Amino acid sequence: MTNTTPAALASIPDAAQAQRRILRVLVASQVLSGAGLAAGVTVGALLAQDMLGSTSLAGLPSALFTAGSALAAVTVGRISQARGRRPGLATGYLTGALGSAGVITAAVLGNPVLLFLALFVYGAGTATNLQARYAGADLAPAGHRARAVSTVLVATTLGGVAGPNLAAPAGTLAEHLGIPHLAGLFVISGAAYALAALVLLLWLRPDPLLLARTVAQAKEADAATDPAAADAADSSRSRGGVVLGALVMVLTQLVMVAIMTMTPVHMHDHGHSTAASGLVIGIHIGAMYLPSPLTGWLVDRYGRMKITAASGITLLAAGVLAAAAPGDSVALLALALALLGLGWNVGLVAGTAIITDTVPLATRAKTQGLVDVSIALAGATGGITSGIMVAVTSYPALALTGGALSLALLPAVAATAYRR
Template sequence: MTSTAPAGTTAHISDLDQARRRILRVLVASQVLSGAGLAAGVTVGALLAQDMLGTTTLAGLPSALFTAGSALAAVAVGRISQARGRRPGLATGYLTGAIGSAGVIVAAALDNPLLLFIALFVYGAGTATNLQARYAGADLAAPGHRARAVSTVLVATTLGGVAGPNLAAPAGTFAERLGIPGLAGPFILSGTAYALASLVLALWLRPDPLLLARAVAARAEEAAAANPAATPEGTGERRGGVVLGALVMVLTQLVMAAIMTMTPVHMHDHGHGTAASGLVIAVHIGAMYLPSPLTGRLVDRYGRMKIAAASGITLLAAGILAAAAPDDSVALLALALALLGLGWNLGLVSGTAIITDTVPLATRARTQGLVDVSIAVAGATGGITSGIMVAATSYPALALTGGVLSLALLPAVAATAYRR
């Protein structure tokens, strides 16, 4: 499907740099808000399910549900963006995440596990939208600067992502004053943050980055037709690049989701409170996003393949450290989760750059949405199997397995590099 740029879009082409700066500012503002919404729910989702169900076995189900919900949302956001632009797609996704947050609060107040699971599924739309926003940052970027554009959007999530988990305890206290279970408190923060992110995008993401990029590309094609000697950027889709980019992001998401989901439960089972687990998750979220500017520069300078390989090695180190950390050591668990977040960041930025380089504008948003479905399914798989594996074995076994699994990236990257 192709979309015609709306009236008025081409007026902005003459001042493309100004449009880029404005778009990035709005995306940064929305990501700060959505980061708080994402991180707050991640911090207590597993604990809330464990409290309501009375068992650790299904503690990974919340992560599985909202990542499964993000799979459906990724398709929807991708299709809306393909047809109408990034602004309506992203705004709708965040609004849906806010509705899911409200559902979690109601479910906790009613002590209704079924409603909780449905609401967590809907809440996953916020996760999908948070990830898809990175593509919007790259829509107008030059090929040699795409990873840096992606990283600018990702790093904006850091502020909200670090603040969200640390506000879990105060939000819980606030919820209890309202007569709501304390563990549902962070979802009050999530719902508010997602709703505000939706509002920011709906009002101020103008011009739309994807529609403007299409208008710029149309102008370039017209110029190329008038001057056949000029060679425009290739628009053919290279399947190998799509597969590799998807694999890098899928595998890093699987390993990250599995270990991250069970870390708060592991800490809770060994006597650590919500504040301690919130601190560890805050460090993890910070490591997921804070290194993004450096990662973007490394990807653009040294190439997508080398940084993708580095992500696998970093995740292996994270798994080994998490497995070896003493149960009473918050510091070592925080370091392990920091490495886990860094490995995920390296994989996401390099994988996103590979996908954006590979897919033409005519099908870009739809393909990106489908790739993010795979990422969401991987996260859901990691989340739901993590609780089962810990119940059957142990948290160290889960962490070590995830670290070893991440090494599968190395032969895939090597094979693709060899074919080129």
């Protein structure tokens, strides 16, 4: 039974003021974690290719750290549900830092088995980076949730764009330290994830999820509502929202990871340098996060369904352009990867808003963690099959297939609109 006496209500922090502080702290941690997640995307496939001498398994690193993020999503979600966002997110980032250290060790020893195990652990950082977006929406009013999610996502841009472009200098530093060139970015990754965890542990107070629960319980008791009836309505509404939101994010993740994973390998095979592929991936990651404020405004202003449809169309355009771009054209590949990132961003913000709108606070973090498992598994599938598909067919065939798959979002939107 919640204590809602005037004294108890007065002791509850002001939600709007707390939200502003929470967003500032989340922004700081996301800037750091953005640099952390870039390492695996930029050089993970190249590191595996170098160790194994084969392109067919170049997609395996992406699949492994994405699969690792699936396990981490469950763990972070459960810790957040039980103890709050602060311990959940900090645990995830520290695990990602540990994985980065493992990758460096594997590179020094030339041990591919250890590399794959470490990449699996490293995936916790990716999962946590995505889970942080939910923390931004916990205290946001219903009409501003997509914008709150977007504020957290856009903060990843600075680190995410800078990270890949540090590939060349980080490699030089690594060689001075006696570490293989390609493992240099993981030195930056480990430090970035550890610092992100420290920021959250020190300053993410009050905890957004715990405060949101307290505020909701106080309002419920004060209004003398019928909790059983409200829970029944929430449960019915929640199921449809979870399925739709998850479908949107699963499809966008599958398409994005598949094409993104093999682009550095495709560029390497056409004689481009690590710096060139780092630039393209940096542009891609920038497009994944930089448009977030506009995306959030569009989702809140025009609705979840219309913007979801726009995501499918954008991903289709990305796939067609990536397939048509000549292998020696860095500019066209960069544009294709920018569209790929934009389509992912639009789908992620819309899908997250759908789920946050419909899942009750009592089960929110746990459900969000489970949804992110589906997203991670979709990414793992895209990562591991992309290398095999390119080895059997070609990079253009992979890009066209991904673009075609993204069109599945359109009937999902149409079916939802019909049911309404």
